[in-house]
Amino acid sequence: MEFSTLRDLFIAGILRGGLYALMALGLALVFGVMNVCHFAHGEFYMLGAYMAFFALKTFGLNPILAILFATLVTFIIGALVERGVFYPLRRRTKEEWVMNTFLLTVGLSFVLQNLALLIWKPKYRGVPIYWKGLVQISPTMGVAIDRVIGFLIAIMAIGIFWLFLRGTQMGRAIRAVSQDERGAMLVGIDLDRIHTLTFGLSSMLAGIAGAALLPITQAYPAMGTGPLNASWFVVILVGLGNVGGSIMGGFIVGMLQTFSYYFLKLGWQDVFSLSMLILILLFKPSGLFGTEVKGILER
Amino acid sequence: MQKVERIPAIALRTRLLARLESVGLSLAILGFLAMLAIAPLFIKDEYILHLMVVSLFFGAQAMAFDFTAGFINIVNFGFAAFVGLGAYTSALLAVKLGVSPWLGFIAGAIVAGMLGFLTGILTLRLRGIFAAVMAWFVGLTLMALTAAMVDLTRGMRGLHVPLFLDTTARRPYLYILLPIAIMTYVALRMVTNSHIGLAFRAIGQNLRAARASGVNPTKYKVINFTLSCAFAGLLGGFYAHFLGILTPDIMHTKHTVEVLALSYIGGRGSLWGGLVAAFLVIPIFEYLKPLMEIRLIIYGLFLILTMIFYPGGLAGLFQGIGELIKKRRRSTESGE
Numbered sequence: 001m002e003f004s005t006l007r008d009l010f011i012a013g014i015l016r017g018g019l020y021a022l023m024a025l026g027l028a029l030v031f032g033v034m035n036v037c038h039f040a041h042g043e044f045y046m047l048g049a050y051m052a053f054f055a056l057k058t059f060g061l062n063p064i065l066a067i068l069f070a071t072l073v074t075f076i077i078g079a080l081v082e083r084g085v086f087y088p089l090r091r092r093t094k095e096e097w098v099m100n101t102f103l104l105t106v107g108l109s110f111v112l113q114n115l116a117l118l119i120w121k122p123k124y125r126g127v128p129i130y131w132k133g134l135v136q137i138s139p140t141m142g143v144a145i146d147r148v149i150g151f152l153i154a155i156m157a158i159g160i161f162w163l164f165l166r167g168t169q170m171g172r173a174i175r176a177v178s179q180d181e182r183g184a185m186l187v188g189i190d191l192d193r194i195h196t197l198t199f200g201l202s203s204m205l206a207g208i209a210g211a212a213l214l215p216i217t218q219a220y221p222a223m224g225t226g227p228l229n230a231s232w233f234v235v236i237l238v239g240l241g242n243v244g245g246s247i248m249g250g251f252i253v254g255m256l257q258t259f260s261y262y263f264l265k266l267g268w269q270d271v272f273s274l275s276m277l278i279l280i281l282l283f284k285p286s287g288l289f290g291t292e293v294k295g296i297l298e299r
Numbered sequence: 300m301q302k303v304e305r306i307p308a309i310a311l312r313t314r315l316l317a318r319l320e321s322v323g324l325s326l327a328i329l330g331f332l333a334m335l336a337i338a339p340l341f342i343k344d345e346y347i348l349h350l351m352v353v354s355l356f357f358g359a360q361a362m363a364f365d366f367t368a369g370f371i372n373i374v375n376f377g378f379a380a381f382v383g384l385g386a387y388t389s390a391l392l393a394v395k396l397g398v399s400p401w402l403g404f405i406a407g408a409i410v411a412g413m414l415g416f417l418t419g420i421l422t423l424r425l426r427g428i429f430a431a432v433m434a435w436f437v438g439l440t441l442m443a444l445t446a447a448m449v450d451l452t453r454g455m456r457g458l459h460v461p462l463f464l465d466t467t468a469r470r471p472y473l474y475i476l477l478p479i480a481i482m483t484y485v486a487l488r489m490v491t492n493s494h495i496g497l498a499f500r501a502i503g504q505n506l507r508a509a510r511a512s513g514v515n516p517t518k519y520k521v522i523n524f525t526l527s528c529a530f531a532g533l534l535g536g537f538y539a540h541f542l543g544i545l546t547p548d549i550m551h552t553k554h555t556v557e558v559l560a561l562s563y564i565g566g567r568g569s570l571w572g573g574l575v576a577a578f579l580v581i582p583i584f585e586y587l588k589p590l591m592e593i594r595l596i597i598y599g600l601f602l603i604l605t606m607i608f609y610p611g612g613l614a615g616l617f618q619g620i621g622e623l624i625k626k627r628r629r630s631t632e633s634g635e
Contacts, residue, residue: 037428037432085603085607088607088608089607092607096372099428102428103602104606106559106599107560107599107601107603107606110556110595111599111603114593114595114596114599115596117592118592118596232432233436236432236433240428240429265447266447268444270439271440271444274436277433278421278433281422281425281429282421285424
């Protein structure tokens with residue numbers, strides 16, 4: 001095994017991990033704050049990609065504006081979905097909330113994916129490139145500039161989001177709700193507003209990922225499945241609801257996949273990843289970094 | 300004097316009814332099954348018969364699914380993969396070793412049950428959502444493996460499987476599947492009516508209370524999960540020798556979602572609800588087939604609306620009507 005190959009694989013893993021971190025962050029956020037197990041997260045990734053495509057091709061915007069447009073639209077769609085679906089469910093169910101929301105998002109995923117299929121037809125829509133050029137990252141590997149910028153956008157989005165959670169009034173309110181819902185209510189936080197905001201933000205993070213990667217993965221209705229599976233893998237690995245850990249986990253899974261794709265035959269990578277996950281859950285059921293959300297083991 | 304003689308006959312009949320009821324065969328359900336058994340004799344249209352087989356197949360799957368989802372409150376999100384595992388086991392035994400399909404599909408049930416047992420032992424001590432997600436990953440892995448092992452399964456090109464019978468006429472297959480479905484229902488009902496079923500329900504409703512009364516949740520959950528997976532495998536084996544061709548697509552999550560939607564529309568914890576829902580929903584959807592995407596959108600919307608507004612499903616609806624009638628009758632009786 002050459003050192004240069006290892007190094008290039010490592011870089012590819014990091015680049016892939018940025019996307020997973022961004023996706024998983026949204027998933028962890030929704031679970032941490034709303035206790036929703038989100039199965040339709042991939043669909044917002046898909047919407048992001050479509051929105052960027054239309055902004056670029058139909059409205060003729062430049063790539064940066066297109067990504068911003070996708071960000072805004074996925075946020076709005078996410079907030080609307082929360083109002084239309086989770087809000088009424090929250091009014092009605094008290095028990096079995098976690099399982100119910102999981103099934104609800106399954107239905108949501110069906111609806112969104114097939115709506116996309118209905119409106120946009122099973123046709124690949126992509127742009128060949130946002131920006132031209134290659135970056136010589138190491139002596140043996142050049143990476144398309146789009147890939148690097150996509151990664152930087154992911155990192156930037158994560159960074160800004162982190163600052164938002166730490167530094168602003170609203171971010172603090174979100175964290176308060178994730179720690180103790182009743183306590184947050186007592187100090188005058190409007191829970192409904194926070195839930196809508198959280199779901200919108202989470203959808204937005206997935207949308208950014210989809211938009212930033214448009215030159216690499218073209219937009220089509222079922223494109224969300226892969227990123228969804230990977231981001232679920234991440235949040236289970238690090239511990240459900242652990243927002244900070246999911247960023248780290250994104251990179252771990254990106255690395256794991258890149259290496260196993262290189263070394264193992266098709267199909268066996270999944271077996272490898274799954275065995276890793278089962279081993280970790282066997283010895284550390286609360287995930288690699290643990291979680292603040294109570295009740296991983298049924299006690 | 301004559302009255303005295305008649306009592307034993309009545310008692311015998313009520314005892315028989317009670318006995319049937321204890322295995323879940325109440326009069327309404329017996330009527331439904333009898334209708335299923337007799338109707339095909341008068342139906343000549345192959346297409347309708349095919350629809351009936353498919354509905355029964357999905358209905359039986361929904362029952363096996365509901366056995367975990369409705370009783371211990373764990374959603375087996377890799378359900379389709381267990382169906383597929385049973386199908387492939389039986390198919391490969393027939394293709395590679397020449398084992399008769401009649402034995403093969405039982406082997407399929409055993410293999411699927413064994414994998415279910417392993418998955419259950421590893422994940423069922425964790426919270427429900429973990430078991431659901433892990434079963435999902437197991438399903439994804441199985442599907443990826445089936446697609447990848449081209450030498451064995453021919454992957455996406457599809458595996459040709461010998462049929463149960465030399466005919467492709469649908470009526471005989473309906474009469475093969477019907478006893479399997481009835482057996483599935485009666486077996487699952489007998490378990491849920493026994494003390495094991497009581498433990499299931501206790502676990503599903505209030506885990507802490509169940510534990511306090513000496514129930515070991517993990518043990519019962521594993522029993523439940525294993526049984527459900529075994530029946531999934533059994534039905535998969537039937538499907539393989541009914542359709543004659545298998546692709547890894549049978550394990551896709553979307554099929555799990557279809558079964559899940561049926562069992563939830565039918566009503567959780569009722570077992571029979573999924574069967575009835577299948578016979579209502581699948582023919583309607585078949586009718587809507589030209590509207591491919593709209594059909595799936597309706598599926599999704601159905602699931603969402605049931606979850607939000609009518610968690611009891613069809614079974615809850617029937618129960619509501621039954622209680623209403625009872626109340627009406629009681630009020631008229633007291634009025635007299």
